[in-house]
Amino acid sequence: NAGVTQTPKFQVLKTGQSMTLQCAQDMNHNSMYWYRQDPGMGLRLIYYSASEGTTDKGEVPNGYNVSRLNKREFSLRLESAAPSQTSVYFCASSEVKLPSGNQPQHFGDGTRLSIL
Amino acid sequence: TQLLEQSPQFLSIQEGENLTVYCNSSSVFSSLQWYRQEPGEGPVLLVTVVTGGEVKKLKRLTFQFGDARKDSSLHITAAQPGDTGLYLCAGGAGNNRKLIWGLGTSLAVNP
Numbered sequence: 001n002a003g004v005t006q007t008p009k010f011q012v013l014k015t016g017q018s019m020t021l022q023c024a025q026d027m028n029h030n031s032m033y034w035y036r037q038d039p040g041m042g043l044r045l046i047y048y049s050a051s052e053g054t055t056d057k058g059e060v061p062n063g064y065n066v067s068r069l070n071k072r073e074f075s076l077r078l079e080s081a082a083p084s085q086t087s088v089y090f091c092a093s094s095e096v097k098l099p100s101g102n103q104p105q106h107f108g109d110g111t112r113l114s115i116l
Numbered sequence: 117t118q119l120l121e122q123s124p125q126f127l128s129i130q131e132g133e134n135l136t137v138y139c140n141s142s143s144v145f146s147s148l149q150w151y152r153q154e155p156g157e158g159p160v161l162l163v164t165v166v167t168g169g170e171v172k173k174l175k176r177l178t179f180q181f182g183d184a185r186k187d188s189s190l191h192i193t194a195a196q197p198g199d200t201g202l203y204l205c206a207g208g209a210g211n212n213r214k215l216i217w218g219l220g221t222s223l224a225v226n227p
Binding site: 004043 | 149156158159161214217220
C-alpha cells in the first residue's frame with residue numbers, strides 16, 4: 001500500500017519557468033491538501049480540495065494553481081517560478097468523517113524544489 | 117486567528133532521559149493531533165486526542181489533552197536515538213477540514 005505518492009522528489013528550476021507537482025493517493029480519501037514547509041515558518045497550507053471537483057485557497061495561494069484531476073490525484077502548478085517559492089512541498093490526504101470533524105492527514109515524502 | 121505555540125523549539129538530550137514538549141493555544145480545539153517528522157520524509161501521525169483531560173499512551177510516549185482543550189503535552193520516557201525528529205502538533209476546529217499547525221519541536225537524542 002503506497003499511501004500518498006509525490007513526484008518528482010527533487011527539482012531545480014530557473015526563475016520564470018513553470019512546472020507541475022504531482023500527487024496521488026490510493027486510500028480512497030475525499031480530501032487532499034498541498035503544503036509548503038520552510039524553516040521557521042512551519043507547514044503552511046497552499047490549497048486544499050475537500051472533495052473531487054472542489055478546490056479552495058489556503059493560507060499562501062499566490063503564485064500557485066491546483067487541479068483535482070479525479071479522486072486520486074491532486075496537482076500543484078507553478079506558472080512562473082520565483083526564488084521565494086524555493087521550499088519543500090508536501091501533499092496530504094484525509095478522510096473526513098462527520099460529525100467528529102478533523103481526521104488525521106497522511107503525507108507524502110515531499111518534493112524539494114529549488115528556484116534559482 | 118488561531119495559533120498553536122510549541123515549546124521548546126529545540127531540545128538535545130542524552131539517551132535514557134525523560135522529556136516533555138508542549139503545545140499551547142488561547143483557542144479551543146475539537147481535536148489535537150501529534151505528528152513526528154524525520155529528515156527527508158513527511159509527517160506521520162502519532163496520536164489524536166479529542167476529549168478534554170484525555171491521556172493516551174503509545175509505548176514510551178504519553179499524550180495529554182488539556183481539560184479546556186486549549187493545550188496538549190507529549191512526554192517521552194527513557195528517550196532513545198530513534199525518537200529523534202521534529203514533533204508537530206496540529207489542532208482541528210470542528211468540521212473544518214483544515215488543521216492549525218504548530219512550528220514544531222526539534223528533538224535530538226544522543227547515544
